[in-house]
Amino acid sequence: MTERVLQGVTGQAAQPGAYAIGLRENGVIADTCSIVEHKFGYRSDIFVETEGKPLNDVFNILKKLAENYDIFHFHGRSFINKWPLQGFPAFQDIIFLKLLGKKVYFHFPGQEVRLSTVFADVNPYHYVRELRDIFIHQPDRIKVLMRDFLVSICDAVFVLDPEILTYVPGAQIMPRALHEADWEYSGFNQNKRPLIVHAPSSRKIKGTDAFLAAADQLQSEGCRFDVKLIEDVPYSEAVCAYREADIIVDQLRIGWYGVLAVEAMALGKPTVAYIRDDLWRDHGSTLPIVNANPDNVADVLRVLIKDSSLRMRIGLRSREYFLAEHTAKKVGAELLEVYRRPFCNPDLSSLANFLVHQNFARDKV
The missing domain is CATH 3.40.50.2000 (Glycogen Phosphorylase B;)
Incomplete structure (x- = not known):
């Protein structure tokens, strides 16, 4: 059976699009989906609006998408986000897609998982002091809860390079890609x-x-x-x-x-x-x-x-x-090997910890 893959859901330096091209070059049906218009004009095959919609409406959108795709690969964020504390209903779409029997993957591009304490310890040229606000905005504690939840629920998690791997031990490096012909x-x-x-x-x-x-x-x-x-x-x-x-x-x-x-x-x-x-x-x-x-x-x-x-x-x-x-084709082939592995079994303790956090963060800014 030919896999059907949806890459998304924001621009992320055109990486979802490059990955989709690479998968198509390896014989896979692959499209991109976006929930925002990107300032650099990165194009997507599908655009859906989820911001501010009731949870039930978002689930109905996902049900329709799930009819056409077997694999959902998110880059940096999913359809439902609630920055900065990721209170309820953030990432409930991932749980929903898993309940529908879909494979789900998450790619950490960098800052959303870069921990200030570790960054300052391992890198003498860090910017934790100069850009203190972006680390206070989403504290390390929240990043760790989010990371552990995503590791627990997804079939695999990826990072773009060895530096980001510092903050997501055990993730698989899936590097940045470009379409060679371009x-x-x-x-x-x-x-x-x-x-x-x-x-x-x-x-x-x-x-x-x-x-x-x-x-x-x-x-x-x-x-x-x-x-x-x-x-x-x-x-x-x-x-x-x-x-x-x-x-x-x-x-x-x-x-x-x-x-x-x-x-x-x-x-x-x-x-x-x-x-x-x-x-x-x-x-x-x-x-x-x-x-x-x-x-x-x-x-x-x-x-x-x-x-x-x-x-x-x-x-x-x-x-x-x-x-x-x-090249997109090379990275697409590496992705396909991971996609074809068996479904993962969720780590219920990490899932529970994140849901408990969401309960406390529900009404916070």
Whole structure:
């Protein structure tokens, strides 16, 4: 029997769409579903409104969807959410789908499960102090309850990379993906003044201030290069800038690389990102990423700016790494192996703990 898979339910850096493409390339029926209009215009096959609807109405929507899909794969959130405390009826849709005999999977993209205490302990470049509000908004205690509930009820949970695995022990890494046909090799540019592109979705999280300070320092030293920041522009315009770049700087504080780095590697561009020390020890021998942090990014960029042949070699390695690790077809095949495993048995204690929490949080903001 051919599996029928629904990926959703928000943009999540276009990952639901990329996963659906990868599954279709492996012979699976796969669609995307969204409950919000995304600011970058990521397209979905199905749009449903669940916000503010009575629980019974949402269940009726799910019953209709369940007639057409066997597997539901959620990225970061499900159809029913109640941020920040996830009081009732958050995630009741997952319980309902399981009762309908569906397989359900949950993907943790990052911040919704990144624990402030652990993050501050393992990463010297964390942003817990500067962005204290986003951690207070959803406390670690709530994240742990939510995480343990999802681990208990879902057939499997995924994380995008080893950094997020820090906060969800036992999860399976299912990496970021891009459709290869949409990302032809662009490769080495002959710009006399190398162009460095940086595209921060959040300046503090991405380490933009450290990058700009490094750029100012290098220019004061006489290094000849240009900088382009990509912010609040259409996605198609951003991609054009990536193709023109000689060097792309991704995130400098989280401890792993993100979707921008995958896009840059697909294009064959040397990509700078901070890889946490312990993760670099485990994975650095295979990564084409140029490892830099807020303290040494000027030194790292100086070498890349001055050595065009190094940029070309790293770009070629980057494209090879993308083809080996991040194509939608490859990730789709890995997903399919997991989907075909037997149904899981829920951990009733973790389920009960979350439901007790929801009872107390029912009317809180």
